Amino acid sequence: MSGSILFILLTTLLALLIPWILKTVIDSLKDYPSSQPMLLRYSIFLVLVSALEGVFRFYMRRLLISASRKIEYSIRNDFFSHLQTLDSTFFENNRTGSIMALISNDLDAVRNFLGPGLLNLFNTVFVFFSTIIIMFMISPRLTLYSLVAIPLLPVIVSRLSATLHSRFKISQEHYALLSARTQESIAGIKVTKSFTQENNEIDNFSKLNQEYIVKNMELAKIRSIFWPVMILVGGIGSLLVLMVGGRQVIGGSLTLGQFVQFSSYIIFLTWPLISLGWVINLVQRGEVSMGRLNKVFGLTPVIKEPASPLNKSYLNGDIEFKGVFFKYPVIKAYELYDGQSPEDKSRWILQNINISIKAGMQAGIVGFTGCGKSTAANLVPRLYDPQKGLVLIDGVDIKKISLKVLRPGISYTTQDPFIFSKTIRENILFGVEKINQSVTDNELIEKKVISVSKTAHLHEDVQQFPQGYDTIIGERGITLSGGQKQRLAIARALMTSPNILILDDSFSNIDTGTEELILQDLKKNTADMTKIIISHRISTIKDSDIIIVMDEGQITHTGKHEELLKKSEIYKNLYHRQQLAEELEEEL
Amino acid sequence: MNDMHRESFYEKDIEEKQVDRKVALKLLKYVAPYKFLMAFTVFLLLLIAGLELAGPYLIKIAIDEHLALGQADGFLRIVVIFAAVLAGLFIFRFFQQYLTEYLGQKIMYDLRMDIFKHIQKMEMSFFDKNPTGRILTRVTTDVQALNELLSSGIVTFFGDIFMIAGVAIVMISLNLKLSLVTFSVLILLAAATFIFRKKVRVSFKIIRAKISNMNSFIHEAVTGINTVKLFNREEKNADEFDELNRSYLFQYLKTIFYYSVFFPVVGLISAIAIALIVWYGGGQVIRNLLTLGTLVAFIQYIEKFFHPISDLAEKFGIIQEAVAASERIFTMLELEPKIISAQNPAKISSVRGNIEFENVWFAYDNNNFILKDISFKLKAGKSIAIVGATGSGKTSIINILNRFYDIQKGSIYLDGVNIKKYDLSQLRKHIGVVMQDVFLFSGNILENIRLGNKDISFDSVMQAAKYVNADKFIKMLPDGYETDIKERGQVLSVGQRQLIAFARALVFNPEILLVMDEATSSIDSEIEALIQDALSKIMKDRTTIVIAHRLSTIKHADTIIVLTHGRIVESGTHKELLALKGFYYKLYKYQYRLQA
Structure with missing residues (x-):
């Protein structure tokens, strides 16, 4: 894990180097009479940096995504083993299909959080902060302008994610219900057929299925607003940069190259925001599902190995x-x-x-x-x-x-x-x-x-x-x-x-x-x-x-x-x- | 482990020929009902792509016409337009996103319904061959795998394509030469994509099969949990599961390598494009053949050009997995149910209940005949008792009369018409079955009796329950008719379940009744008396075939058939059989001996 964080850091730093090279190129084109060989050097440098970044990116991806799959594998194994220790009472009171939803659907959500979720979360945080540092180095004032909308972020995020959380919970629970109902319908098919209740079964299933959509659409409302909001927050920054930075260039207090570089960084700032929206989505869903899994993990069987079993290796039979x-x-x-x-x-x-x-x-x-x-x-x-x-x-x-x-x-x-x-x-x-x-x-x-x-x-x-x-x-x-x-x-x-x-x-x-x-x-x-x-x-x-x-x-x-x-x-x-x-x- | 066994319980995970295109067409059929909605979201995407492109262009104008020249007039206008673009993007993105999710949910709803309906149509032997866990996977996990493809995949796919096309057009219109320089790297991209596709292609079908196999295994382990515990199988089971789980993991790890390579390669190719522009375009700027603004815009456009490409690559996995899942869904949907209604079914206005078996031969698998040359007639309103040892084929008679299975030779007639000529559900509607192992659904007693059919009122359920003597014990349960019965139904005893089954049969009021009376054959108790009483009540004036062990039931039947090894060895009325001095005579003798 720490290895992959290092790779994320390296990848991010190199990725940030590219706009800097571009800035140098543009400034040199505007202010100095550049020469073709110099441009060639820049180009080669650009490709080299990108290649190196690619190598780090490869390791970053491979480490984190593989880790998430491996964690999924061990959670699944643990869950299965844990399930087998639970009392018969547990199986008596929980529907088979609902148990199965946990080990498939919910586990998927947890893995998505651990893999792509964490990857992007780290990535986002690194990109965000390193971009801000570089921007500060270019123009502190402009940076402040571009960050004007950022304080809105915690407010928006915390409000939306709370709703997201509760709606994910409703959706995942309904999925388990759907799964349980389907499982029973398959297991009881003989009864359904002999009483020709197929249509009735279909009607009942249709109702559950319909409710599932309604619940998911409640969720979709929040999900749909999340992404555009994040982009908007980033967009406000670039709008202010255009307005204020533009005036500075016209006024001569900022070079054109710096302005171009700054607009590139703004884009760098927008992507983490978008990805943050996505990550929060994954985090909330993963958290809900992990909570559901933990409910079962938290159950301790009443009937279990005695703490200090008697020294008895066989039964006589009384x-x-x-x-x-x-x-x-x-x-x-x-x-x-x-x-x-x-x-x-x-x-x-x-x-x-x-x-x-x-x-x-x-x-x-x-x-x-x-x-x-x-x-x-x-x-x-x-x-x-x-x-x-x-x-x-x-x-x-x-x-x-x-x-x-x-x-x-x-x-x-x-x-x-x-x-x-x-x-x-x-x-x-x-x-x-x-x-x-x-x-x-x-x-x-x-x-x-x-x-x-x-x-x-x-x-x-x-x-x-x-x-x-x-x-x-x-x-x-x-x-x-x-x-x-x-x-x-x-x-x-x-x-x-x-x-x-x-x-x-x-x-x-x-x-x-x-x-x-x-x-x-x-x-x-x-x-x-x-x-x-x-x-x-x-x-x-x-x-x-x-x-x-x-x-x-x-x-x-x-x-x-x-x-x-x-x-x-x-x-x-x-x-x-x-x-x-x-x-x-x-x-x- | 036996190979044959693996084949039946576990799905084959061998890569078959790629049939992506067919699957895509079939999926499109599910999109078709929503084509206007789809068109609208695509239109929104076009708007979004257009507005996205406007951003760098506005900056180009700002640089070339204002910033580079130090020209402040009109600059504010550009800023205002930029703000309007942002606002527009916000609104369109919200609606596009919401509608896309809606579309995806609708399509998944339709798919789930179709699979569920299809399952309801399949004949019993389908359920004998397919583990419950596997069928369940189709309705739940496999449809879920389509979620992302449907909810974001299709639409972002179009969005990305528009974006790529749009950027290309703008770049060409800005500067053809520079564009051609940029596009030259696409050859590299094509080569990389080709290799990548070839490498990851195989894995996903295998992955879906592995998921399904894991689900089947878990399902069996959960339903058979007590046996697992009693035989101390926990560890070994965990090992077996680990094996399945591990092979699933390895398949994924394989794909992760290729993905991890592919993304940096796309990034590198994009960097090469930028480097080419810097080198070539920069040279043009030096020679004053190109404005600086155009160069900056170009560099930004290249980023916009490659972003959707790597986005598509990211989606590629989702698409592949979804295709693999839908292939499996469609394979199931394409299985034709073998036992279906006749094309022009014979009308059933009122069933009288005359049943005739004519030289019926039946086997579950093709060679092993369970019923051999069975012929008998049963007049409407009369009853037949079938007597015979276990394995003599009694249960099969019930299974073939309501066409759970079709017979190989001979014919079965209902009111003189071959049962294959009726509408299947019409036929079954008139035949009630009381089964040996009473299956209970989760839910309360009321719903279990009326099988969730709300057309049947609480009153008629209660009446039926009263009639079969079930009302009394139901009322004594903690919540009466509302008492919850869990999946495994511990709340009720076997005898009580039997009475529930009678009530179930009665509430649907069929003309013909098939009763399996074996499970309770030797129980004698208060409830046994109730069962007997209930049985004689519901048999009254109803065509009944009863598989019985009880002497009283047998004796009261109008006709008795004695079955051994799938053949009828004796049949006739009580008197006729007595006169025959065969099996039935002996039976009667014992009865007589007891009375003496």
Whole structure:
């Protein structure tokens, strides 16, 4: 950075030398009988100065613009990494398209400020002051005249830029809204199409789009006045120079050469002013956008690496919930975020949950939809933290365990598993920390990929794809059926060899026959793993060591299958009704 | 990383043949509606250029006629004219600037609308193939890249050209010989520009593709954030992103070098022109062949001549990037939607709801048939239940009836007319779908039920919600119908979402209803009873195809179709199937066993 400032300085000084050479030429032409060889010398000198200036200008540009791109690169990387540390609550309360606007549109504005903005700002300041110094050396009086309008500048600039700032903010916020709306419209296209709401979607989008124009035109008003005003301020200077300087030349107190030189410098003074207008534009926009980015940068995740994690490098697998109360936290979107949570009127999703699962056990959780089964599972790998009560693993509060120990120790397959647009192999390897390059390791990994796929009963399906494990899955995993997706998710979970395995409704799209086979293989191959299986299908969990029945956020009963059939009304009902459906499914 | 995969998810960033001119023509089409406004701003530019040129000329007159001669008379007049020129410039510049921005905003509005409309028209397989992040990039970032070209580019381009032409004309009229000396350096400029263009040409298309790829990656990382966290993928993801980000950076750094060279070169060429004038013109002044004023004016004009040239060079990057972005926009706009309405669509005045499948074969990709030779008839107002294991093709039946996808062989008829002969939106208007995974938009419950369609009143939304038993739980939510649902919809349970979907279907009151009833298949609870009740209510007197697991639903359907591996293995009424003693008979037997 300091290097580039030096280059800016050198470039400016040389650029100012050129009018001085011209002045000398003109004065010599007017006052002395010049000779052709002398003119040649001046010409060559002119070209040399300009060439040298060019060299400095090259370095100046390259250094500053490259720097701005590099800064953009690191902000983008930092932003992405920061985003990944944020709590699930953040993503729950901010729209995807709006987050994406930050990393594209706002970052662009910041870079434009850092690159061309700073370049021109430095340049402007240097040119401005060095020009004034030289002008003073020629004629202090004339200089003062040419600067008459300059005091207006701070007044105009500060008033206009304040307005500019607030209007940029409105515009950038609206852009984020537009982006969010578009993103949802693409994601929900199926609903729109099946209800033939395309025209309605278009109308709604059109309204947003229209509002965006209106907001931008409010901005344009200020932007449009800025540039002409700056030129006018410079113009007033040259007008006064013409008027006063002209009279001085006529009166004989100023040479014609000095006058010409002075008019050249006035032009030098006008350009910085114009560019100042432009720079202020970039600065304001960059500042607004940086502010928006900083709002997100300023968010600290609630769930993060403990300050002094326990010296614990693996999980044994005992899980305990102690008086856990939980509801999904609500926060304001990043644009409005002020550190305070809005009033939360919702009810507890989990109320006073007490569970104890010993290492190596298989626990089943059943209950109706919305009873809190999945929410309870979310708390184990700390996607969320409970508001009251404790979750313990191996008798230790999980908040004290390093996330780098906790999460790799747990594999949690969510209800609607997210499959990435990668190959099947890459998806299975998703959670594997490091893939070593050596051949033997690769063979080992390949073997393991196949073995977990076999356990998940995915292998047979994969073999039928022409490209096998290299088959690519579309953005929404479209080439896979619901059941295949779930089995892929199970394979992915097994691949990391966790100590705790949580399967949340992972068999809902898998027929009972296959489910049974998977469960058997799981038992065989993962005997020492603590397993929590969540299902609303009794068959899935009936062989568990402990079964937990949940209803409306509370545990109603715990026990084994036979006990629960006697104790729990809910359990009994579920069991009888489902028996049929499953047997039917098997038949089909 | 697999190469094939890169191709599908990431856009190709290989330079194709330059088609700049075509793109420019297409962009001009967007300018066309505003041609008068455009003409006016160009006219303003002409005025500005003219006034700009007047400045040095006034100074020349001042020098030659007053200052050099020591002549004070009339000097004040020149000063006044100069002041008027300044004032004029101020006013014209403001209007020119404002109108130009207006023009740019209008054109971007039109472009955004066209892309958005086009997306709405594309068939489902388009969305299967293109990641959301990529499509989003077209509507947002790519249009934004046109901003500068449209808001200042086109107009300054004209302005600069006028300026160059105007300066050239004035210079020629002042002194032909001097002008020719000045213009001689243009050969150098042409050569420099030629080399420069060749060097930076390649980069911008690649840069746009890289931006789009980054957006797709971020989009996936954000939507799949929980999976990323659960599998400790943060660092690896950051590395992958770094790779994309870095390659984007390198492309830019490449262009920066050429830009950094080009500007000083333009400056040098301009200095050479001035040096030539000093040397040659100065000599003429010595020999009294040229006035000093003309020489001074010439030197000033050379500056005015080269300024727009370096300005154009500066804009060159913006233009290149905008061209690359618009090329990608137009490529998308030119994709013809494959599933479209018939040319002369059959009129639908009132749909009765007779549906017939005739030897239907269907595959998502061309070889892998999901449905094989499916034939069945469904009379208006009746219902069909489709039973079968996952992957048997049940969902596809729904996808092809409302033409999300078109079938490869056979025909589907609605009221005796092939569905391909109807107007697409008319067809879909009469077919309601209750989907398995209920998609919720950000917004409140009310808007989610009526899908933002303000033609549907709050009352009818409430009625529909009441009818499907959703009203009760909605009223219990913190803000009732006004309760905000976030993008990921944590507020509602799966069962509640299902009821919302029913209300959605009902409020649009379609004659035909397609229901996916799988997700809640094994839920049994208070809400389950509500769902069942709602389902039987909305199925009443409505042609319904229901994909069901519930015995009660299946039994109540007028016809039952049993599907395995894409083929119908059994079909008929409840009684007929019982008599068949096949799959359905077994099903019934279980039911009987429970009752016993």
